[in-house]
Amino acid sequence: MTDRAALPSAHRPSPAMSVLLKGAPVLAVILALLLGALIIAAVGVSPLAAYQSMVKGAFGSPRALTQAGLRAVPLLLISLGLTLAFRSRIWNIGAEGQLYMGAWVAALFALSFPNLPPALMLPGLLLAGFAGGALWGLVPALLRAYLGANEIVTSLLLNYVAIFWVSYQVRLPMKDPTSFLPQSAVLPAPASLPVLPGTRLHIGVILALVLVPLIAFILWKTPLGYRLRVVGSNPDAARFAGIDVPRHIIIVMVISGGLAGVAGMIEVAGVHHRLIQDISPGYGFTAIVVALLGQLNPFGALLASYFFASLVIGADSMQRVVGLPVALTEVIQALVVLFVLASEAFRRHRSRVMG
Amino acid sequence: MSWDNLLQAGFIISLITSGIRLAVPVLLAVLGEIITERAGVQNLGLEGIMAFGAFAGFAAAFATDSGILGLLAGILAGMLMGLLMGYFAVTLKVNQVIAGISLVLLGQGAANFFYRQIFGVSQRPPRIAGFPEMPIPLLSDIPYLGDILFRHNVVVYLTVLLVILIWIALFETTWGLKVRAVGEHPSAADTSGVNVAGIRYACTILGAAFAGLGGAVLSVAQMKLFTENMVAGRGWIAIALVIFSRWHPGLALAGAVLFGLADALQFRFQALGFEAVPYEFLLMLPYILTIIVLLAGGRRGAAPAALGTPYEKE
Numbered sequence: 001m002t003d004r005a006a007l008p009s010a011h012r013p014s015p016a017m018s019v020l021l022k023g024a025p026v027l028a029v030i031l032a033l034l035l036g037a038l039i040i041a042a043v044g045v046s047p048l049a050a051y052q053s054m055v056k057g058a059f060g061s062p063r064a065l066t067q068a069g070l071r072a073v074p075l076l077l078i079s080l081g082l083t084l085a086f087r088s089r090i091w092n093i094g095a096e097g098q099l100y101m102g103a104w105v106a107a108l109f110a111l112s113f114p115n116l117p118p119a120l121m122l123p124g125l126l127l128a129g130f131a132g133g134a135l136w137g138l139v140p141a142l143l144r145a146y147l148g149a150n151e152i153v154t155s156l157l158l159n160y161v162a163i164f165w166v167s168y169q170v171r172l173p174m175k176d177p178t179s180f181l182p183q184s185a186v187l188p189a190p191a192s193l194p195v196l197p198g199t200r201l202h203i204g205v206i207l208a209l210v211l212v213p214l215i216a217f218i219l220w221k222t223p224l225g226y227r228l229r230v231v232g233s234n235p236d237a238a239r240f241a242g243i244d245v246p247r248h249i250i251i252v253m254v255i256s257g258g259l260a261g262v263a264g265m266i267e268v269a270g271v272h273h274r275l276i277q278d279i280s281p282g283y284g285f286t287a288i289v290v291a292l293l294g295q296l297n298p299f300g301a302l303l304a305s306y307f308f309a310s311l312v313i314g315a316d317s318m319q320r321v322v323g324l325p326v327a328l329t330e331v332i333q334a335l336v337v338l339f340v341l342a343s344e345a346f347r348r349h350r351s352r353v354m355g
Numbered sequence: 356m357s358w359d360n361l362l363q364a365g366f367i368i369s370l371i372t373s374g375i376r377l378a379v380p381v382l383l384a385v386l387g388e389i390i391t392e393r394a395g396v397q398n399l400g401l402e403g404i405m406a407f408g409a410f411a412g413f414a415a416a417f418a419t420d421s422g423i424l425g426l427l428a429g430i431l432a433g434m435l436m437g438l439l440m441g442y443f444a445v446t447l448k449v450n451q452v453i454a455g456i457s458l459v460l461l462g463q464g465a466a467n468f469f470y471r472q473i474f475g476v477s478q479r480p481p482r483i484a485g486f487p488e489m490p491i492p493l494l495s496d497i498p499y500l501g502d503i504l505f506r507h508n509v510v511v512y513l514t515v516l517l518v519i520l521i522w523i524a525l526f527e528t529t530w531g532l533k534v535r536a537v538g539e540h541p542s543a544a545d546t547s548g549v550n551v552a553g554i555r556y557a558c559t560i561l562g563a564a565f566a567g568l569g570g571a572v573l574s575v576a577q578m579k580l581f582t583e584n585m586v587a588g589r590g591w592i593a594i595a596l597v598i599f600s601r602w603h604p605g606l607a608l609a610g611a612v613l614f615g616l617a618d619a620l621q622f623r624f625q626a627l628g629f630e631a632v633p634y635e636f637l638l639m640l641p642y643i644l645t646i647i648v649l650l651a652g653g654r655r656g657a658a659p660a661a662l663g664t665p666y667e668k669e
Contacts, residue, residue: 039468043469043472091452093456143646143650147650149646149649149650150594150595150598150649152399152452152594153591153594153595153598153646153649154595154646154649156588156591157588157591157592157595157642157643157645157646158642158646159588160587160588160638160639160642161639161642161643164635164636164638164639165635165639167635168633168635168636171633171635172633285460288456289457289460292453324472325467325468325471325472327463327464327465327466327467327468327471328464328468329464330460330461330463330464330467330468331460331461331464331465331468332464333460333464334457334458334459334460334461334464335461337453337456337457337460338439338443338454338457338461341443341447341449341450341453341454341457342443342447342449344449345443345447345448345449346447348448
């Protein structure tokens with residue numbers, strides 16, 4: 001999996017180039033939306049009407065803005081972890097499963113200790129969510145570090161195992177006996193994330209926002225951040241420089257899995273207030289795109305996660321108003337990444353031609 | 356339903372028979388990816404290509420009432436996705452991991468979008484006729500073996516034929532030699548006059564055509580309908596099996612049949628209401644088995660040396 005068509009970390013673009021680079025994601029989004037418009041027109045719907053309903057649905061009311069904010073939280077948490085992993089070229093594609101396991105362990109914790117005071121409950125939930133996701137991230141990490149198994153494939157396949165595991169949990173051992181649906185009992189009151197006064201936003205939003213500068217700090221100001229940038233840009237040099245690569249893989253997978261687990265905890269404790277079967281509408285996969293669109297930069301991930309959350313919220317109203325299937329957002333997301341990739345390729349080509 | 360029933364000959368025969376049938380879509384994707392990766396391109400987009408192939412195949416079979424046209428549509432859908440992958444991997448020389456993952460999203464999104472747009476959402480999804488069983492005369496009358504090997508639809512026989520054809524093409528022909536040279540040592544191949552970019556494009560498109568066909572077999576010949584998420588990780592399982600197979604069609608056949616058996620076991624246990632084990636654990640079985648098989652395949656030692664690396668002319 002070595003390639004020289006490297007991620008931004010490997011490049012040192014000139015100041016003028018780096019402005020261009022910052023603009024590339026915006027250009028990619030615009031191009032993806034234009035191509036999306038062509039697809040919409042091709043199925044006989046007016047793109048203008050479709051995008052109007054999308055924008056209105058995503059930004060037209062305070063409620064929509066809050067909804068998008070809440071949707072952005074899991075995307076941001078996961079993509080921050082993936083930013084660290086992808087920077088080291090550790091391809092964790094298992095965030096979806098790590099989210100499910102974090103959600104499960106957090107729900108189990110809250111239901112097992114229903115009488116904890118909030119001062120203990122909330123840190124406990126955080127730890128439980130992190131631990132669930134981290135352990136699920138640890139499996140592909142160990143397989144990769146010591147048995148050489150491709151972490152892309154193993155982490156991806158473990159998603160299915162985690163999703164079925166949660167299905168089983170809410171159908172049998174953890175099922176709410178008073179409900180027909182496969183879901184756990186409602187979590188005890190102290191396990192509900194406090195809501196910010198006067199809003200519908202829970203404190204998970206604050207947590208995610210605090211993590212943005214923290215992850216940036218780790219990335220650029222700590223030995224770990226240095227190591228992961230070295231491992232990412234040149235694994236051989238990393239080994240030569242005495243970096244314990246297997247240990248590094250494990251640390252990075254634990255952090256990125258743990259953050260996905262925290263996202264799962266927040267969905268349980270902040271949104272649904274119980275463990276449900278389909279706890280995530282594919283956050284783990286969307287977050288991959290978010291991390292890439294954010295140029296593997298924590299602040300970029302912040303912008304990208306809010307943008308994609310708005311896209312999803314807007315797509316709901318697009319489906320209601322003009323009847324276009326929500327799956328269109330997946331197509332647009334994929335096109336965004338492809339355009340980002342293409343713009344980087346063209347930039348590389350240009351810098352080579354111009355010396 | 357008890358353990359005794361499981362050991363009866365009838366159960367075992369039908370298990371192996373459907374295991375072979377269920378192995379086909381995955382095997383097709385594995386064969387295609389072997390060709391692609393032998394030429395040095397790693398296409399991780401199989402899951403999305405299969406989804407798009409499944410949709411295109413179903414839509415075409417529904418519209419034309421022809422299973423064959425459905426499969427051809429799946430191949431065409433795969434080729435289009437392969438062309439896109441080739442453009443990004445060979446011409447733009449981008450990170451192939453990221454390009455592959457976005458193909459997954461693109462293929463799944465496009466399949467679901469167009470299906471919903473055309474067929475809408477209904478409780479009873481539209482169905483198609485599929486392919487009839489085609490027992491081979493004489494051979495199908497052999498006790499046990501006849502039932503297991505010679506009473507399948509035409510797609511199963513064709514897939515086995517493809518295993519042999521690709522085996523020969525890769526290892527016994529000049530074309531195969533060029534493909535492997537391009538995957539192992541592109542600069543040497545280039546120097547001796549092989550068109551590296553051309554071969555890589557061809558192998559990426561061919562490989563994706565196989566994955567598209569695999570998806571179409573799933574919808575047209577097996578399920579006879581299209582549902583969202585029907586590929587259910589088979590594209591990723593295929594990538595794991597490529598590693599297990601050590602990039603060889605023969606081992607790919609073995610790996611895919613093993614996966615098919617796990618899948619068949621899971622289906623059968625569910626259908627029989629086998630309650631000793633919760634059905635979610637049975638559903639996990641193929642994925643866990645694939646991970647174990649992947650570990651058995653071992654290190655990347657057998658991988659083409661230039662796998663995933665864009666070739667830049669010096």
